[in-house]
Structures are given as C-alpha cells and as structure tokens.
Amino acid sequence: MxxxxDIAEHIRNIECTSSHEEQLYRILQEFTRxxxxxxxxxxxxxPLGYLSEGIMxxxxxxxxxxxxxxxxxxxSPIVYAAVTERKAQFASGLDYLKQTSSKYVFGAGAGSLIIVPVCLRSLVIGYICGTELDKGTMIDEDMLPAYTLYGQLIGKLLDTYNADESSKLLSKREREVMQKIASGENTKQMAVDLxxxxxxxxxxxxxxxxxxxAKNRSHAVAELFRRGLIS
Incomplete structure (x- = not known):
C-alpha cells in the first residue's frame, strides 16, 4: 500500500525542478516511479465544452x-467520471475498451487505464492517464485514494508555481495599484495615497x-484574486 x-516524497522531487516544462515532465516521471x-x-x-488537450x-x-x-x-466515460467526481477511476479488460475513446494515444500494451484528476481547489485543470500496469498488478477501490491524493497535491504544486510566476510578473507598485483598485479606490485617491x-x-x-x-482592469483584478495575489 x-x-x-511515499507520495509526499515524490512530490518533493518535482518541487526541485527549475522550469514549468521540466515540472510537467517530472510529474509524469514520478507518477510512473x-x-x-x-x-x-x-x-x-x-470545463468550457468539456474540452481536453494532450500535453505530453x-x-x-x-x-x-x-x-x-x-x-x-x-x-470517454471513465475520464468524465474522474473529472466530474474529482476522484481517480480505474478500468481494465472489456471495461477498458468500453470506457475509453479511440482517440486516446496509448502504447500497444495498454489493456487497463487509470485516470487521475489534477485538482486546483474546486476545479479540475487536467488529468493523468496511467497505462500498461506492471504484470500481475490489480487496482481496487482501496488503492484509488492514493492516486486521487497525488492529483490533488500536483494541483497545489502547480498553483504555487503559478503564483510565484505571477508575483514576479508585476512590479511592487503595480501590485499596490491593483490592490487599491480591488479595494474600491478611484484613480484620484490612488494618486494621492501613492x-x-x-x-x-x-x-x-x-x-x-x-x-x-486581461481585457480590462476588472478582468485583471479578477485574475489576481484567482491567483491569490491580492485579497
């Protein structure tokens, strides 16, 4: 079991990456390990159009x-269930064939599939498909929470990385101005205060x-709230 x-240790290995691209690669590498x-x-x-797109x-x-x-x-019923329920799902054998879209790109040895949603707070922002299980391996309901937890921790990790990148994006004064806008101050008040x-x-x-x-200042404020950079 x-x-x-064990999961936390593998997450720490991902945290050591220096770029977003390497981080995505390590997410999959540590998953297989x-x-x-x-x-x-x-x-x-x-969620707009229930659209999924492959990354790597x-x-x-x-x-x-x-x-x-x-x-x-x-x-793909198994993917839909994992995303809507925000829980890992597993299928194998005939069930695997019934629940998987033919559009998915998997290796020739794939005969089973586990879907792990990547959750960012209350949203699912992606998912991991694990295939080609080690010979003799069976996954039951008691094992699925570990997979679900991995997806949740990956979501938190990506959220922290994005917040760090966003905080570097704006200067200190730009963040001060946007915080004042969020607090309801007008341009004249901000000019006087600053x-x-x-x-x-x-x-x-x-x-x-x-x-x-962003499209305008309101959209920019909403984006900063979403990234947790202003309150």
Missing part, C-alpha cells in the same frame, strides 16, 4: 508529445492589464 509519506504503471500521459482540461506522455521509450490530441471528455500623478496610476493599470493578459 502506498502511504501519504510511485505507481505500478509503465506509461503516463498528461492532459489539460477546460512519458513511456519506457522516452518523452512523447501528444499536443495534436483534442477531445470532448464525454466521449504620491504620484493620475497619469502614472493609469500607466501602472495599463501595464498590469497587459502583463496579465
């Missing part, structure tokens, strides 16, 4: 890019909106 301490699977595939997920796969032969993959998760001109305040707002990829 895989313990929480921790659990009895030979291959793992990472997908991003958007990790197999015994190395890294596989699956960015050409796009699908509606409702075409000892700068209204034109400079507007420039900070404009640059913050651009850096965050």
């Amino acid at each position: 895989i313990s929480q301490e 921790l659990f009895p699977v030979s291959s793992a595939y990472l997908y991003r997920y958007s 796969g990790y197999t015994s032969t190395g890294l596989v890019h699956i960015r050409e993959y796009r699908d509606d998760i409702r075409s 000892g700068i001109s209204e034109a400079t305040v507007n420039q900070y707002v404009k640059s913050s909106v651009r850096k965050l990829g």
